[in-house]
Amino acid sequence: MKYITILDIAKEVGVSKSTVSRALAGDSRNVKPETMRKIQETALKMGYRRNELAVNLRCSMTKNIGIVIPEGITPFFMSFIQQAQKEMRDKGFRTIIAVSNEDSEQERENLTMLENCRIDGIMICPCHKSRNIQTYKNIIENGIPLVFFDRKIEGIDVSQVCINDNLMSHFMVEYLIRNGKKNIVHISGPDAVSNAVDRYRGYREALEKFHIPYDKRYVIDGGLTAEEGANAMEQFLSSGLEFDAVFGFTETTILGAKSVLQKLNYRIPGDIALCCISGTKLCTLVYPTITAVEQPVNLMASESCRILQHHIETHDFTPEKITLRGNMILREST
Amino acid sequence: MKYITILDIAKEVGVSKSTVSRALAGDSRNVKPETMRKIQETALKMGYRRNELAVNLRCSMTKNIGIVIPEGITPFFMSFIQQAQKEMRDKGFRTIIAVSNEDSEQERENLTMLENCRIDGIMICPCHKSRNIQTYKNIIENGIPLVFFDRKIEGIDVSQVCINDNLMSHFMVEYLIRNGKKNIVHISGPDAVSNAVDRYRGYREALEKFHIPYDKRYVIDGGLTAEEGANAMEQFLSSGLEFDAVFGFTETTILGAKSVLQKLNYRIPGDIALCCISGTKLCTLVYPTITAVEQPVNLMASESCRILQHHIETHDFTPEKITLRGNMILREST
DNA sequence: GTGAAAGCGCTAACAG
């Protein structure tokens, strides 16, 4: 119930708590080897656990960082977290994770919570490209470094790591066209998510390049969830237009679309090619019928960690912007 | 850079810091309404953020709890975390998540890290049924409540929430048999994971019930990962035995098996029925060709939270053991 | 080498 403190050790060994503190910190230049040994032994014997709370309060550094993600079902974010957590741990940081459920208000709450815990820095993939700008600004003003990943935001100059969604999307659609697809449906994402806009642009560009006239009836607003993806697919089907491929905004929405098509006995990929820009290597395993593009999620995590650590340790918040090129691995479904 | 403290507010308003503390805590019985208002206003104006570190040190309560999970790619654990985080937040707790990667040593490190942060309690799904028993015991002795979920452990009397894997598995295999399957392969999990043993037992029991002789060649040791699942499937195939169904230990391993079968052009579920006991509702959406059983992951999270909170607040660590019945929803794949 | 003392920001007696 009651933890052992350095004072307990000090009494036991018969020295002052300063000495114990020094010994436990391994300050061998200021502590006699024998005292050192004795202190460390008794600490171990008594089951001493350093109270990080006190240390943090004293040093005003928590060695905690926060990761805020918009949702938790896509393997992408889980992979990101796992990698980031590993890297930050090696750098001596703990990680607090918060999920915003694609809701800007929850995101704001998460950020407040993290700030109150005095985390040393935050990595965030925002729900919305502009809604919480003021909150982000305040946090940075308070001296907490922020690194944005995967999704870009507007009107604020800040460090970010993302991939070239526009190019990836362009490649993806070009690939479909080169493989004989004529009528490609695009289930797009919300305007408020930067990647959605970029991917939509890539879709348009690829069509243009091959002189395929753009028909806006082939672009359906999908949202971010599987249900919304399914609705979008149904909406398109009700138009009765011909199609031989569907390019979805995310794994999640294309998944919804897929379930609708399967219910109607479309053969995939026999009749319809389904594809999206996927988050992780896992994608092709989990959704084996979806032609996928690998995004270098681990690289993204590494870069985010590196930048955040730099901001934290140098207090230099000069924004660093990185666009990863992405590993374009196109695979026919098995 | 520098945070506002209650002392800053006290000076600004012209009262003592105790009054500020009281006012900010909303102690309206001990603070004059006007002072209250004035303090709260200046706090807001000055951008005061309560330093949780100091509060925690003072109150020796962090209002942080830890969740330790064995892996992070199965939707099950992500769903668990999301639900648990939500519920704990409502109860006023923050959540620190740690992933052990199915490695007992990493699990031990995670636990130490959490203890050093002085978390108030831990929910854990262990990697191994016995390897870290001593660590668990120590933690409990130190007065930190532990709640185990999903996987059971051996030789220690502690709170746990799990489902009736044995029964679920029995039902699942029975279902296959009743639907005409004769030769059911079981890709089993490691003995060190309680659920694996229970599910294997359920498999045996169902066969027995229908007087189907048990043939151990139909049981292949799969591990916990997709790769191991794939290997197990290949190993079985090399035996040349006939089969019409595969019952895998987890989503992840059955997924590996699936990819092997698809590569060999088996029709699923036409030729082979694939199934497993799945973690979440999402399962049938993500792996639509797998007949799935829903595990009430949200219920499991709720119960775990409830028990943990009870332990934390009452300091009564009397173990509470709950076996959820699981929502048996068998679905033919689409 | 070691100890004494100050202080990180906050809460909670206790005393008015």
Added chain:
DNA sequence: CTGTTAGCGCTTTCAC
């Protein structure tokens, strides 16, 4: 109703 005071456990000058 409000102020004073004493810590929570630790690190870090500054003396000796």
